[in-house]
Amino acid sequence: MSNENLNTKFKWGTILIFVTAFQVITSSFVFLKDGELKLEMMSVFAGYIIVEWAYFFIASLFCSQNNFEIEVIAFLFSGIGLVNAASVYDDFALKQLISILIGLFVFIIMLIVLRRTDIVMMLRTPVAAVAILMLGANLALAKYNNGALNWVTIAGISLQPSEIVKLAFIFVGASSLDKLQTGRSLTKYLIFSFTCVGACFLMKDFGTALIFFFTFVIIAFMRSGDVRTIALVCVAAALGAIMIIYFKPHVAARFATYRHIWELINESGMQQTRTLIYSASGGVLGLGIGNGLLRDIFASTTDLVFGMICEEWGMLIALIIVITYALVLVFAIKVSKTTRSTFYSIAACAAAGLMLFQASLNIFGVTDILPLTGVTLPFISRGGSSMICSWGLLAFIKSADIRTYPGLSKTILPDHPLYPPDVEFKGRKRTRPANAGGIPVSRAKSKRPVYDVMTTQGAKSSAKDIPISKRRSGR
Amino acid sequence: MNNTTRRAYVLYIVIIAFLVGLVYMFAEFYINGERWASNQVNRHIYVNGSLASAGAIYDCNGTVLVSSENGSRVYNSDSTIRKATLHAVGDNSSYISTGVQYVYSSKLSGYDFLNGVYNLKKYGKGNDFKLTLDSEVCKTAYNAMDGRKGTVAAYNYKTGEIICMVSTPAYDPENKPDNMDENDEYEGVYLNRFLSGLYTPGSTFKVVTAISALENIPDITTRTFDCSGEYATGDGTVICNGVHYEQSFEEALNNSCNSAFAQITLELGKEKITQTANELGFNTSEKMDKIGLATSKFDVSAADKVDLGWAGIGQYTTLVNPCHMLTLMGAIANSGKAIKPYFVSECVTPTGSVNKIGTTEESTKITLDANIANTLKKMMRSNVVNHYSDSTFPGLEMCGKTGTAELDTGESHSWFVGFSSREDMPIAIVCVVENSGSGLAAAGPVVNKVMQKICN
Numbered sequence: 014m015s016n017e018n019l020n021t022k023f024k025w026g027t028i029l030i031f032v033t034a035f036q037v038i039t040s041s042f043v044f045l046k047d048g049e050l051k052l053e054m055m056s057v058f059a060g061y062i063i064v065e066w067a068y069f070f071i072a073s074l075f076c077s078q079n080n081f082e083i084e085v086i087a088f089l090f091s092g093i094g095l096v097n098a099a100s101v102y103d104d105f106a107l108k109q110l111i112s113i114l115i116g117l118f119v120f121i122i123m124l125i126v127l128r129r130t131d132i133v134m135m136l137r138t139p140v141a142a143v144a145i146l147m148l149g150a151n152l153a154l155a156k157y158n159n160g161a162l163n164w165v166t167i168a169g170i171s172l173q174p175s176e177i178v179k180l181a182f183i184f185v186g187a188s189s190l191d192k193l194q195t196g197r198s199l200t201k202y203l204i205f206s207f208t209c210v211g212a213c214f215l216m217k218d219f220g221t222a223l224i225f226f227f228t229f230v231i232i233a234f235m236r237s238g239d240v241r242t243i244a245l246v247c248v249a250a251a252l253g254a255i256m257i258i259y260f261k262p263h264v265a266a267r268f269a270t271y272r273h274i275w276e277l278i279n280e281s282g283m284q285q286t287r288t289l290i291y292s293a294s295g296g297v298l299g300l301g302i303g304n305g306l307l308r309d310i311f312a313s314t315t316d317l318v319f320g321m322i323c324e325e326w327g328m329l330i331a332l333i334i335v336i337t338y339a340l341v342l343v344f345a346i347k348v349s350k351t352t353r354s355t356f357y358s359i360a361a362c363a364a365a366g367l368m369l370f371q372a373s374l375n376i377f378g379v380t381d382i383l384p385l386t387g388v389t390l391p392f393i394s395r396g397g398s399s400m401i402c403s404w405g406l407l408a409f410i411k412s413a414d415i416r417t418y419p420g421l422s423k424t425i426l427p428d429h430p431l432y433p434p435d436v437e438f439k440g441r442k443r444t445r446p447a448n449a450g451g452i453p454v455s456r457a458k459s460k461r462p463v464y465d466v467m468t469t470q471g472a473k474s475s476a477k478d479i480p481i482s483k484r485r486s487g488r
Numbered sequence: 489m490n491n492t493t494r495r496a497y498v499l500y501i502v503i504i505a506f507l508v509g510l511v512y513m514f515a516e517f518y519i520n521g522e523r524w525a526s527n528q529v530n531r532h533i534y535v536n537g538s539l540a541s542a543g544a545i546y547d548c549n550g551t552v553l554v555s556s557e558n559g560s561r562v563y564n565s566d567s568t569i570r571k572a573t574l575h576a577v578g579d580n581s582s583y584i585s586t587g588v589q590y591v592y593s594s595k596l597s598g599y600d601f602l603n604g605v606y607n608l609k610k611y612g613k614g615n616d617f618k619l620t621l622d623s624e625v626c627k628t629a630y631n632a633m634d635g636r637k638g639t640v641a642a643y644n645y646k647t648g649e650i651i652c653m654v655s656t657p658a659y660d661p662e663n664k665p666d667n668m669d670e671n672d673e674y675e676g677v678y679l680n681r682f683l684s685g686l687y688t689p690g691s692t693f694k695v696v697t698a699i700s701a702l703e704n705i706p707d708i709t710t711r712t713f714d715c716s717g718e719y720a721t722g723d724g725t726v727i728c729n730g731v732h733y734e735q736s737f738e739e740a741l742n743n744s745c746n747s748a749f750a751q752i753t754l755e756l757g758k759e760k761i762t763q764t765a766n767e768l769g770f771n772t773s774e775k776m777d778k779i780g781l782a783t784s785k786f787d788v789s790a791a792d793k794v795d796l797g798w799a800g801i802g803q804y805t806t807l808v809n810p811c812h813m814l815t816l817m818g819a820i821a822n823s824g825k826a827i828k829p830y831f832v833s834e835c836v837t838p839t840g841s842v843n844k845i846g847t848t849e850e851s852t853k854i855t856l857d858a859n860i861a862n863t864l865k866k867m868m869r870s871n872v873v874n875h876y877s878d879s880t881f882p883g884l885e886m887c888g889k890t891g892t893a894e895l896d897t898g899e900s901h902s903w904f905v906g907f908s909s910r911e912d913m914p915i916a917i918v919c920v921v922e923n924s925g926s927g928l929a930a931a932g933p934v935v936n937k938v939m940q941k942i943c944n
Contacts, residue, residue, distance in 0.1 A: 234495060234498065235492055235495045235496060236492075238495050278527075279529070286527070289520075291532075292517065292524075293517055293520070293521035293524040293604065294525045294532050294604045295604045296600065296601060296602055296604025296605070297601065297602045297603075298603055298606065300604060300605070300606055300609060301606075306531050328514070328517065332510070335510060338506075342502065343503065345496075345499075346496045346497065349492070349496045350493045355492045358492050358493060358496065362496050362499055365499075366499055369502060369503070369506055373506055373509060376513070377513065382509060382513055
């Protein structure tokens with residue numbers, strides 16, 4: 014192990030110590046509440062910190078990971094969400110810990126899958142199909158929950174399929190949408206997008222519909238760069254939205270509270286007014302964990318969690334959290350410059366964009382700057398589906414970072430940038446350069462035109478972007 | 489690839505939009521946070537809609553008017569003091585919008601932008617407030633009002649400190665009557681008549697007309713006016729309260745002669761009397777720290793001759809705010825320098841640091857020439873000496889003007905405005921007793937009782 018590697022490991026180790034210290038201090042407000050030690054709660058937090066360190070050690074010692082920007086943010090945020098949820102209700106603690114563990118699991122699985130672009134290509138149709146099936150099942154099985162149909166309860170476990178579909182949406186979009194103007198893959202993706210957005214509308218989950226639409230615009234723009242088409246799509250969507258509001262007044266009625274929350278202070282403006290009142294009560298420095306009163310309001314740990322953070326943790330920490338969402342997007346834009354293929358660039362930007370957009374809808378929704386749509390704050394809001402989605406989104410960004418797959422970076426050659434030389438596909442050893450473009454054999458053989466992500470041209474230029482010397486440095 | 493990467497930069501627009509949203513949001517918190525935090529549904533401060541734990545309010549002698557004990561508000565032990573200071577202190581439920589407990593509720597609860605309501609939680613109380621009022625004087629004033637509606641207030645016209653401020657009807661906040669809404673006895677009970685009331689001034693307005701005459705008619709003090717019990721204006725008649733025959737300007741004010749003052753007003757004309765009224769603070773809004781006062785109105789733009797005549801003697805559409813009238817009295821007493829009255833002197837944090845709220849401050853809304861003020865002061869002294877009699881105000885050397893404001897319906901409002909000319913007692917006073925007839929008979933004794941209490 015080189016000195017430099019050791020240094021970065023040491024750096025991240027130090028950062029993780031600070032993160033852990035923050036978590037110990039904040040969680041102590043919960044497990045030491047009223048001077049009495051709650052062992053059960055303490056073990057949950059201890060478990061969480063152990064998982065954190067275990068991930069760090071395994072990833073850095075056995076998986077040659079040297080960079081943990083993404084993970085530190087994820088663990089820090091998840092920890093805040095965990096402490097916050099646990100501070101409201103003891104039973105939330107274990108559930109939330111399990112949610113985080115599932116999220117981490119999904120994150121790792123996604124990193125393994127995303128390593129192999131051939132598997133990505135193979136999976137996109139099945140993933141699209143499963144996503145649509147999930148939304149279909151949601152519509153068929155769901156019961157109304159707080160005005161929206163986006164919950165399914167199976168065997169006592171509530172699930173929000175639309176959260177998982179967000180991951181599929183990026184996965185499918187980034188891997189299949191080629192030039193917006195061209196052929197079949199566009200049509201397919203358009204149909205897929207329309208289905209997702211439409212399903213959300215049927216579920217009356219307008220926030221998620223908006224998130225899907227926003228993500229679609231990012232993906233389509235990054236793919237095509239066609240401003241006119243994108244503008245057209247946006248105008249069409251806006252017209253569609255106006256039509257819906259015109260023909261379905263009850264939809265508009267849902268937004269009647271917007272900018273009128275103080276007149277409806279004890280009716281539909283209840284949640285937002287309480288968020289503002291108690292956030293202001295917290296001041297810049299906060300009242301301390303457990304000392305707030307927004308916690309008694311419905312959905313305090315989910316939709317209104319931003320207000321709880323403001324009131325109890327202080328506006329300063331709330332500000333740091335929300336700015337971090339923007340920094341994640343900056344990070345994604347930066348890593349998208351040096352990815353192995355456009356799939357990663359698009360997926361990373363779409364994922365970070367989605368996360369920031371969703372955070373905006375949440376934060377500005379509860380503070381009445383935008384209409385309230387009832388979406389969650391990634392990582393911080395309590396809930397399993399949302400947690401899985403948040404970790405999954407970060408997996409897209411992490412996978413786009415070339416440092417994540419050091420083995421691959423090492424072996425990429427300027428002329429064959431996409432695949433490690435010895436990737437097997439359908440049992441056949443691939444020979445280069447026959448398939449250098451990365452088009453799966455089966456499709457390459459077919460007569461259909463292929464508009465895949467990994468066009469030869471794109472791949473070559475991608476390789477040019479990353480000087481070999483740079484990629485090899487640090488090993 | 490290069491293209492895709494370049495396109496990613498467009499996402500910076502999203503980031504900028506997000507940051508703009510954040511700046512807007514935190515600016516809103518900074519600007520509105522105090523108002524939001526002091527909303528009545530904030531259970532940090534209010535319990536069941538009532539202020540529960542907040543700082544105490546003291547009078548100028550350190551007497552506790554209200555404080556928090558075990559999560560509820562406890563008022564002064566004397567029920568008369570509770571009633572007499574109700575409008576200054578305010579109620580629990582924010583019905584009295586000019587009371588300290590409403591106007592300063594966020595400060596009282598210890599809110600500040602940095603700490604939120606943290607201090608309230610830590611110390612169990614917020615910031616304390618000290619008033620300039622003397623609760624004993626207020627009690628005397630409340631008793632002197634004797635169940636009649638109205639207001640009486642007195643202030644130090646050199647410092648601006650309000651010593652007495654009572655508005656009636658009032659109720660006992662510890663023992664709130666149930667049927668106040670239907671009961672006529674409690675009409676306008678949540679209103680501080682001193683700050684928010686508007687009354688027809690009646691003859692007290694002759695002070696304003698006199699100032700205008702002194703400003704605009706050079707030989708006014710040497711002129712004589714003939715009163716035959718009425719004054720014919722050409723399109724109507726102004727009725728006088730008596731027949732005063734020939735009288736000087738000073739005697740006309742002593743007699744409160746309507747004929748003379750209607751004649752003077754007509755001679756001045758709409759423009760000049762309006763100009764004087766505006767210079768003296770009519771038709772301009774004024775605030776006492778955060779509390780907006782009712783704006784006195786003088787508008788003769790649509791008046792014909794007889795209306796103008798009536799306007800000059802304080803009838804017609806003219807309305808006056810008692811606090812404004814008190815400040816005007818202060819200006820006359822203080823050689824034209826109008827000091828703004830205030831009743832909230834300071835805010836004391838739980839850690840003991842003191843923030844001044846009310847300070848001695850000259851009014852920018854009232855301008856009055858020193859010579860005219862002094863001339864008028866003499867004339868108002870002669871009112872008392874020659875007309876009302878010093879025995880009504882023993883030892884006070886009062887200057888004053890009464891008013892009997894005639895209303896369309898019901899008995900007239902009784903006014904007394906004035907001040908003591910004693911150097912050691914720079915106190916101006918205003919008193920309105922509603923529907924009680926003659927100014928001197930109803931308001932005079934109230935003024936005397938309050939002034940005697942202050943004097944001792």
